Amino acid sequence: MFLFPARNIKENQALQLSDNEDQFGEDDKKDIDVPFFELESIVGATDNFSKAYKLGEGGFGPVYKGMFPGGVEIAVKRLSSNSGQGLKEFKNEVVLIAKLQHRNLVRLLGYCIKGKEKILLYEYMPNKSLDALIFDSNRSMLLNWAARFDIIIGVARGLLYLHQDSRLRIIHRDMKASNILLDDEMNLKISDFGLARIVGRRDTESSTTRVIGTYGYMAPEYALEGQFSVKSDAFSFGVVVLEIVSGKKNTGFFDPQLALSLLGYTWNLWKEKKPLALLDETLVGSCNDSEVVKCITVGLLCVQEDPNDRPDMSKVVFMLNGETETLPNPKQPAFITRNRFEGTTSSSNKLETQSNNEITFSVEDGR
Known part of the structure; x- marks a missing residue:
């Protein structure tokens, strides 16, 4: 397992990517209040997207449990390349959900785009989906x-x-x-x-x-x-x-x-x-x-x-x-x-x- 220093996710600079690897434009970024994670940190948190960490799979791709520094549990949604959700839909989800706050809406904690990988990080829900x-x-x-x-x-x-x-x-x-x-x-x-x-x-x-x-x-x-x-x-x-x-x-x-x-x-x-x-x-x-x-x-x-x-x-x-x-x-x-x-x-x-x-x-x- 790839390990990180045990400190709060938002404070861990090792988890942040440089701006030139982020495919969001400046207009998109100013609307987003969640951090951008490097792919390597997500790979490590899910043990390289191990089957043992897989929570399930929906129409847009698999969802994994991720363990981040300090024992923080996160749900990692990895969009599949043939899911039908492209970069436009991905940006839409990040920008939209970052603006929403309600007790009955899931919280988005971060995102990652690198190459063909499009990943969303949500609060972990132990009892999975309904x-x-x-x-x-x-x-x-x-x-x-x-x-x-x-x-x-x-x-x-x-x-x-x-x-x-x-x-x-x-x-x-x-x-x-x-x-x-x-x-x-x-x-x-x-x-x-x-x-x-x-x-x-x-x-x-x-x-x-x-x-x-x-x-x-x-x-x-x-x-x-x-x-x-x-x-x-x-x-x-x-x-x-x-x-x-x-x-x-x-x-x-x-x-x-x-x-x-x-x-x-x-x-x-x-x-x-x-x-x-x-x-x-x-x-x-x-x-x-x-x-x-x-x-x-x-x-x-x-x-x-x-x-x-x-x-x-x-x-x-x-x-x-x-x-x-x-x-x-x-x-x-x-x-x-x-x-x-x-x-x-x-x-x-x-x-x-x-x-x-x-x-x-x-x-x-x-x-």
């Missing part, structure tokens, strides 16, 4: 209903901050279970801002000709037309809520004849007035039924096909903190059956739509 818990039959028991309800509310508040309360108006565009990290006390942090976009303070939507996202979480207007907004984030949030309640992935199918997605499965239970049948079996008999029904209702309201029908995150937070009886009835969700993007196997596959947008998908891998 998907590593809720989709694991054994580890899911670590999250009782109270913890899951707190996570749902925390994600809603984090998104509300991005959409409305931060000094920027930010649309995340990649809200999913693997981008929700948990600390040692199961407090959540939203992560991965590589795809996030800033919109004007008075704007709530925008468009793109290059659609990048994760199959199963993308709103229909974004996946098919490149239109993204606070309501497309709300759609992704709705999917996450239903996954947290059920312990099942939206990309799984629950009826081999009908090929239902989780959204379709939930919708059928709702129409049959059996919403509690969606509940993760590890929670049965140990949760607040009215809170469960409230979360299912909010989840279904968020995944309605028409973005105008979906609540914004301020309404979501209000509903989650209110009474179930006050909630409206949801309309049929989008993508209730096996959708046209099923079968995508990498983050670089491209599909052509009628608008000739470029679409890049990533498939979920637990961290």
